[in-house]
Amino acid sequence: SQTIHQWPATLVQPVGSPLSLECTVEGTSNPNLYWYRQAAGRGLQLLFYSVGIGQISSEVPQNLSASRPQDRQFILSSKKLLLSDSGFYLCAWGQTYQAFFGQGTRLTVV
Amino acid sequence: AQSVTQLGSHVSVSEGALVLLRCNYSSSVPPYLFWYVQYPNQGLQLLLKYTSAATLVKGINGFEAEFKKSETSFHLTKPSAHMSDAAEYFCAVSDRSSNTGKLIFGQGTTLQVKP
Secondary structure, eight states, X not given: OOEEEEXXXXXXXXXXXXXXXXXXXXXXXXXXXXXXXXXXXXOEEEEEEEEETTEEEESSOOSOEEEXXXXXXXXXXXXXXXXXXXXXXXXXXXXXTEEEEOOOEEEEEO | XXXXXXXXXXXXXXXXXXXXXXXXXXXXXXXXXXXXXXXXXXXXXXXXXXXXXXXXXXXXXXOEEEEEGGGTEEEEEESXXXXXXXXXXEEEEEOTTOSSOOEEEOOOEEEEEXX
């Protein structure tokens, strides 16, 4: 069966520091991968998606970037965090009919 | 462009009462439709999905939803609320014409269940 791992679960980072969140998927090959952000009191916003290694599509302009160095690895990064980057970040893998989510990372920028 | 509207950011019901969470979508063609549940500080769990088979879809934990094309709606219901149903619920759509599987989410509805 497929599983998705996302870490860390919580993270507190100072403004201006770098960020790296990692997500890996097991049990499937060539999955579509997604990064979503959930800000307080708001719904989920799709940040990036990838349909293959090295293929990244950005949905919204922002301070973050994504990379897919391996088929089942998806990384969310920032060179310098902003206060507005705080939120709950969710990685997902999916196909046309549905998406499967990781447990999320709670990022607090202070 | 597709969009999803969930009417009511907070819904409160008594234990044993009917749960009704509303979702309307905007799309030029009927999309795939989903309901997800999120418990505090956890990821999203799929409750049910509509992919063009029966318009009344049954999901986990006693939830069901009905796709009504004429009303562009996909409301989520449960006959009798349990305390364990307290969570945040998200309606989402996926574009049939795209193979990327991207989901567009509503703003979410927080369900409170009172004893």
